[in-house]
Amino acid sequence: MESKTKPPGLGVLSRRQFIQAASLASLGLYFPGVLTAKPSGVPGHAGEFGELNATDPGGIDLYLEYRDLLVGGKPGRAIAINGSIPGPVIRMQEGREALIRVHNRLNESTSIHWHGILLPFNMDGVPGISFPGIPANETFTYRYPVRQNGTYWYHSHTGLQEQLGHYGQLIVEPAGPDPVEYDIEYSIVLSDWTFEDPHRVLWKLKTMEGYYNFQRPTLANIDEQMRATGMSMSEVLQKRLAWDRMRMDPTDIADITGATYTYLMNGKAAHENPTFIARPGQRVRLRIANASTMTFYDVRIPGLPMTVVQADGQNVKPVETDELRIAVAETYDVVVTLPDDRAYTLFAETMDRSGYARGTLAPRQGMAAAVPEQRRRPMLTMADMGMMHDGGHGGDQAMHDGMHAAGVSEPMSHQDDGELPVTNLPDRIRHGPDEHGPASITMAATAYRRLDYPGAGLGEDGWRVLTYSQLRALERPYGRRPPTREFDLHLTGNMHKYIWGFDGRKWSESDMIRFQYGERLRINMINDTMMSHPIHLHGMWMDLYAGADDYGDNPRKHTVIVQPAELLTVDILVDAPGQWAFHCHLLYHMEAGMFRTVAVVRSLEGGPIDVGA
Incomplete structure (x- = not known):
């Protein structure tokens, strides 16, 4: 080598x-x-x-x-x-x-x-x-x-x-x-750019719901909807009315789209085609970071499998795949090997299919490969609203519990001096009473684990798609012990007013979240919204419950995607005194209130630790 x-x-x-x-x-x-x-x-x-x-x-x-x-x-x-x-x-x-x-x-x-x-x-x-x-x-x-x-x-x-x-x-x-063997490496920085003033973009989102969503189902494109879904006109109209009654839009995949965004790879637009040189047989490490403000990317190299070796900077057991979805603020390292003397397209398609970033992996400058056709934009399903019999792995099915269902709640939150279980955690949780205020207008009655669901618009092409259920730590991370305290945290939003928050409150209306120094803490994140949120904790790792039989195998991440109607669990070793940010990494969601301050305290009743003392 x-x-x-x-x-x-x-x-x-x-x-x-x-x-x-x-x-x-x-x-x-x-x-x-x-x-x-x-x-x-x-x-x-x-x-x-x-x-x-x-x-x-x-x-x-x-x-x-x-x-x-x-x-x-x-x-x-x-x-x-x-x-x-x-x-x-x-x-x-x-x-x-x-x-x-x-x-x-x-x-x-x-x-x-x-x-x-x-x-x-x-x-x-x-x-x-x-x-x-x-x-x-x-x-x-x-x-x-x-x-x-x-x-x-x-x-x-x-x-x-x-x-x-x-x-x-x-x-x-x-x-x-x-532990990663490679011959040559390249930085791949994905991002999104608008020529508009970002404050004007936020103003538009606040004043007109779906301002940048030009892909909505309308009467004008009802024929296209019928062809895409195989439904009759009556069925399409009935489905449209059902979404309207829930005050939702099945095309609300992304708040900001290619209507204003130019999608960049290493600062270059797709037509500028940044090129990454490697000879046939070389092991190429691509360090991919999603530095976007609002854009999820689906990354693939047609004709070339990728081996995922790192997630969020942490080494994982190698997983070979054909495509991966990378959320805002996540990073993935993949290793690929050129099998022959030709070019391959590094294709990063936006989750809502409104655009893409693109580069070329090739033996020489000036080479290029075909750019894949963009796929049909995905639509949210009843599964994304928690209305599935089978835990959310199929298409639209009959409603399981209904929206805002009445009944006794079954919260998972409690404090216990004993150790909490670390395997075979509950598959779903009932929502319980609606006490989340004006910052939450739609809630699935049931949230469930979606660790092996690749995300809207993925998994239907016959390609292998990376999911969180496939991620396993290469070595057991330090501090990996069972937690002794847990609480639920609801991700909430109101698209009509463009208000986002946790537990129905914006940052300006919220108290600090208290972590006790030295404790091992569990947070069950429950997404009450129709959108995927990349949640980031500063200063400490989140150990993602990915369904591993061995607790030490679960991956360690700094940012996690919480999909619509998902119940996602992370365990945290509270080993960092001070005050820390905890927020959705969609920039405009954070700015609109989906942000909390975490105070690491000596006791849950006290104030933050004075780290200077």
Whole structure:
């Protein structure tokens, strides 16, 4: 096996670019940071990012500023990090100290959150919770020990800045041997971009439900609906009326679609076709991070199986698959091998099928493969509303319990001094009384486990699709012991008013969630909404109950997809004093209230631990 190599840099420079770069380089010897600037009046291209190592002696510098960049060939106003979107790939070495100076050249406050990285809470980068933010024209120094390895990413946690390009990838090299064998690796950063002001996008969502949903069933396309479903006109109309009575739309797969979004891979639009070079027989590691604000991607390489070796930076037992769904904020590492001297398309199709990002894996530059046709956009079914006899693995069936069913609730929440079970957990939970207020307008009577369900629109092509039920930790994670306390947490929403929250309340109306330091805690997440939510906990790992027979095999994640009508369970080792963010990673959902503050306390009746004492 030949030595591992890193991806090429920014490509070949023209003679004119070389002369300009040489002139700037001579200045850069005397004025550090000048290389982040472009000649006046010459917009750069998104996707021209480099690489830095934050654990090298002296650390690194990041420069944040507004830039006019060409995104997909069109001019846009972005928050660039060291001159581009995404920002540079930041490498670190496990066991060393990261040193990162962030220079805010914006005219507003900003921040950087190191997504999935375990660190002191005052280095976590969440304004108002772990630090005040980085004021305009000031510098903030992040310094923390690197205690893990794997693929992660970083982004702003200030307002809607992430939508403007404020993100990048993190790669942490292991201190010891890497269990993943590969010859060459590439960063794959998926994202979404709008030329609209993000605040105007949010205003549109709040003022007109489904503003960007141009795929709704209407009388005008009823023939298409009949062909797609095989139903008669009467059956299609009856189904449409049933959804209306529930105040739902079966096409509400994504709030924001290709109607405004340009979908990017490494900052490049699909027609720009970023190319990743590998020779036949080489094992290629693709480090995939979904740095989108709102977009789930379905990733596949037609004709080439992928072996999943890492999820959210944590090594897993290898799983060969043909396709995987990656939520906002998740990361997956896959290994592929080119079998022959031809190109393959790396295809990232949006969950709602309104667009795609695309690149090429090939032996040489200039090669390309066919781009797959986009599939028909999926529709939600009664299974997504908890109305299934069989636990949600089939299509529409008769209603099992009905919506808002009356009766005695069967909550799982309780506190116990004894250990809770760790295998064969209940398959479903009845909703119980509706006490969730105006931020929740639709609730399935029953939520159930959907660990082996690939998601809406997947699993019908004959391809293998990765599911959470297939993920198993490569080695037993530290701190893996049974929990002794649990509570239920409902994911709630009101699409008409665009209000999102937990337990029917927005962040502004909520108290802190208290975790007791040293405890092993279980949270049963229950999705009362019709949408999938990527839920992220800062500062601590979530051990996902994935149905493993051995408790030590369940995977460890920092972000989990909770699908419609799903009951999903995570166990947490509370080992990080301070205050932490806990939220949906759909940016506009978080901004609209789906966010809570977690306080790690010495006792459940007390306040947060003073970590400075």
